[in-house]
Amino acid sequence: MLKSWKLKEIVLMSLFAVVFGIVYLLFLHIGNIWAGFVGPIAYEWIFGIWFIVSIICMYIIRKPGAAVISETIAATIEVVLGNAVGPRLILSGVIQGLGAEAVFAATRYKRFDLWVLMLAGVGSSVFSFAYGYLLGGFTVFSTGYVALMLGIRILSGALLAGVGGKAVADGLLATGSLRGYAISRPKKGDVRA
Amino acid sequence: MRSLLHRMNPSVKFLLITVCMFTMAFFFDPWTPLIFCVGVLLLQVLFSQVDWKKWTLFMIPFFITAFGYFWTTLVFAKESSGPIIWSIGSVGVTEIQLDHALSLSFRVLAFSSLSMLFALTTNPVTFILSLMQQLKLSPKIAYGILVGFQFLPVIKDEFIQIQQAQRLRGMFQKKNALQRLLASRLVLIPLLAGAVRKAERSAFAMEARGFTGEPRSSFFRVITVGKVDALLVALFLFVLVLSCTNTFWLS
Numbered sequence: 001m002l003k004s005w006k007l008k009e010i011v012l013m014s015l016f017a018v019v020f021g022i023v024y025l026l027f028l029h030i031g032n033i034w035a036g037f038v039g040p041i042a043y044e045w046i047f048g049i050w051f052i053v054s055i056i057c058m059y060i061i062r063k064p065g066a067a068v069i070s071e072t073i074a075a076t077i078e079v080v081l082g083n084a085v086g087p088r089l090i091l092s093g094v095i096q097g098l099g100a101e102a103v104f105a106a107t108r109y110k111r112f113d114l115w116v117l118m119l120a121g122v123g124s125s126v127f128s129f130a131y132g133y134l135l136g137g138f139t140v141f142s143t144g145y146v147a148l149m150l151g152i153r154i155l156s157g158a159l160l161a162g163v164g165g166k167a168v169a170d171g172l173l174a175t176g177s178l179r180g181y182a183i184s185r186p187k188k189g190d191v192r193a
Numbered sequence: 194m195r196s197l198l199h200r201m202n203p204s205v206k207f208l209l210i211t212v213c214m215f216t217m218a219f220f221f222d223p224w225t226p227l228i229f230c231v232g233v234l235l236l237q238v239l240f241s242q243v244d245w246k247k248w249t250l251f252m253i254p255f256f257i258t259a260f261g262y263f264w265t266t267l268v269f270a271k272e273s274s275g276p277i278i279w280s281i282g283s284v285g286v287t288e289i290q291l292d293h294a295l296s297l298s299f300r301v302l303a304f305s306s307l308s309m310l311f312a313l314t315t316n317p318v319t320f321i322l323s324l325m326q327q328l329k330l331s332p333k334i335a336y337g338i339l340v341g342f343q344f345l346p347v348i349k350d351e352f353i354q355i356q357q358a359q360r361l362r363g364m365f366q367k368k369n370a371l372q373r374l375l376a377s378r379l380v381l382i383p384l385l386a387g388a389v390r391k392a393e394r395s396a397f398a399m400e401a402r403g404f405t406g407e408p409r410s411s412f413f414r415v416i417t418v419g420k421v422d423a424l425l426v427a428l429f430l431f432v433l434v435l436s437c438t439n440t441f442w443l444s
Binding site for chain 1: 206207210211214215218221254255257258260261262264265266269270271293296297300304305307308309311312317320321324331333334337338340341342344345348381382383384385386388389390391392393395396397399400404406
């Protein structure tokens with residue numbers, strides 16, 4: 001799978017991971033403190049932010065694996081930065097990435113419009129929720145409360161990661177620095193090509 | 194003795210901690226995570242030189258989280274029958290609910306003490322090198338991550354520079370902290386554009402110096418697995434088994 005990857009694409013994912021690693025850490029601290037007052041549901045509102053790297057990288061690079069690899073790298077860098085949540089983040093990174101990857105794979109890596117990106121956010125939400133359900137011990141909560149948590153997380157994944165991710169990547173595209181990546185390759189029937 | 198955990202192979206440590214966490218996920222009594230947490234702390238006291246002041250500081254948010262879990266579980270728990278042993282306002286608490294609540298909060302503490310153990314005793318660069326050598330992570334990705342890691346201070350500086358440049362041009366007139374926090378999203382895109390250029394430059398430089406990203410068999414810095422790892426794995430598993438079997442020897 002890695003054969004078709006250029007080194008500059010991997011280093012790009014790594015540098016994005018550093019930038020977003022800092023953003024992630026910031027949100028984690030906000031979430032932690034908030035969680036003390038409103039319980040584990042506090043994380044659900046902001047959960048989408050943790051999927052944003054996989055969506056931005058897939059939108060830019062458009063190669064199979066971009067979502068999983070970028071999210072895993074981001075999680076690893078977060079651990080390396082001295083995050084107190086520690087090594088289990090790497091595993092949750094892989095799982096979140098797989099959720100987004102599954103959606104992109106279902107479209108055969110051909111469609112990258114807003115709906116697909118939002119669905120990818122939802123995919124990450126669902127996968128990460130299943131993982132959180134096991135590790136966080138959500139089985140002891142009542143069904144209604146769990147459903148509420150899942151609903152908020154899906155919403156957050158679609159909006160923060162899907163819409164937010166597209167907005168950031170489009171903003172970046174407008175700066176012209178993404179020349180040389182799949183995102184700025186001309187579409188079929190584009191006159192500029 | 195005091196440096197054993199620091200000398201432990203990072204990949205082994207990583208796998209060990211993952212196994213411990215998944216095992217903990219199957220227990221819903223308060224004792225298992227509590228005993229495990231104490232055991233991990235004991236191991237950390239014995240085999241590492243940790244700055245305990247730093248440790249306490251990092252643990253504070255987790256104590257808050259644990260408290261959040263505690264009361265949420267009490268209030269939003271599944272219906273469970275049984276005599277009510279405690280009531281807060283109109284919410285009656287049964288023994289099972291209290292057990293679950295304590296269990297989940299201790300689980301948060303057990304997880305975070307494990308994570309702190311990893312974070313405070315592992316060198317980041319050694320960890321990535323070990324992932325490449327022991328767990329067969331592709332060198333392309335491993336060195337990619339290391340490049341990103343080395344750029345961290347540069348990106349920090351750049352963040353401040355962009356912010357100052359924007360302020361010079363009068364973009365921020367906001368005074369309060371929340372508005373300044375929200376405004377920092379405007380720094381994101383220039384920062385990312387800079388990151389793209391840096392990525393291209395450094396990838397080009399690496400390839401120009403003959404980096405192919407092919408899997409290799411010999412390394413400049415060799416990370417080994419040895420007796421220390423076997424000993425520590427045995428100790429951790431002992432603590433794990435001890436905490437999981439508490440029903441047999443506790444009561």
